[in-house]
Amino acid sequence: MFLRNHWYVAALDEEVRERPLGRTLLGEPIVLFRAGDGTLHALENRCPHRQLPLSMGKVVGDALQCHYHGLRFDGAGNCVRVPGQDHIPQNARVRTYPVVERYRWIWVWMGDPALADPAQICDFHWLQDPDWGAKPSYLHVEANWQLIVDNLLDLTHLAFVHETTIGNMALVEHAAVKVQRSPNGVLVTRWTIDQPAPPTFVKVGKFAGNVDRWQIIDYTPPAFLRLDVGACPTGTGAPEGRRVGGISMRNLNAITPETETTSHYFWAQAHSFEPNNPDMTERIFQQIKTAFLEDVAVFTAQQRMIDLRPDAPQVDINADAGGIQARRIVDRLYREEQEAAAHATAAE
């Protein structure tokens, strides 16, 4: 199940330079390339001549040249050259996709182009805010995109999957979680008061005693999750809004479905302390990356089990509340999108 009328992250900006990049999004092959003047384009990644992925070709001037027979396509998807003949067949063209470069990511609109509004792009300003240090990254994941969303909205797995990095048992045994569901979003908030800091926090925050720790997960459909996480020494007033003497970070996640069972996982870690210290940025990134790979191992294993028996029953527990609400929003948006498409088809 894919939601099409949304912006999705297709690539890190640094992935698309001189060479084209091919990537499948929502089951559709797309090629990203920059014209000679740097303008970014997104086209269907399939030459209409003999189906070769255009991403195997090269950029020539402002056009993308197919590797097989040299047909060239401009940014509007039109074939502008067929080697050896003057006549260009009328149907020698490929689909184009609205594309925007923002927050060091390349965003592609996967639905009706008439509805593409860049103002709807989810805010990830921390990636290029001078008051924050940040490092973005990419993982290809062998799992359905909603398994990743479930994982990010569930805070209790931290105590088990991330025991040696960002979790500890205090997160399960002493926590009260608040799940706020709005029409198009879920906000999960958890404060853990007067408990030991997890190993990663101790390393970067140099905490000597217990901390008040916050985890605030902001979910925006289809699959954008912005985590506000941090800790301050207990008793310094963080729960009342005074974040002093501690650490504050943003964990930023954008998941783009590749197929029903594979995903592109764009993520970044941003920090407000020592924002201009690249060593600190790298150190935090590596700490969090270790935790991320622990998660990847979990949801790829889940997907293997689901593939073996897709209809196996599942049991829900209290800790699933955030993920369940996110899935309900996605189900509703999917129904609305299908109904609108059927309506449009009927009207034609």
Add this chain to the structure above:
Amino acid sequence: MPVNFRVELIWQEREDTEAESIFLTADGRVILQGRGISAQEREALKLPRDADLISVDRNLIRAIKDML
């Protein structure tokens, strides 16, 4: 005594409408936030005298339907 794992669910139909909370407790109970019923109300509405009664707003009912 430490808080065992507990979830508070809050439903917003719009930005300005927020339902009262639904609490999911570690021992499997669902606790609804509402207003207690006074002795005078029980008398006036002919409600049971000894039962634990609360009054909840309609947003909370919609939240229960939508969230649970």
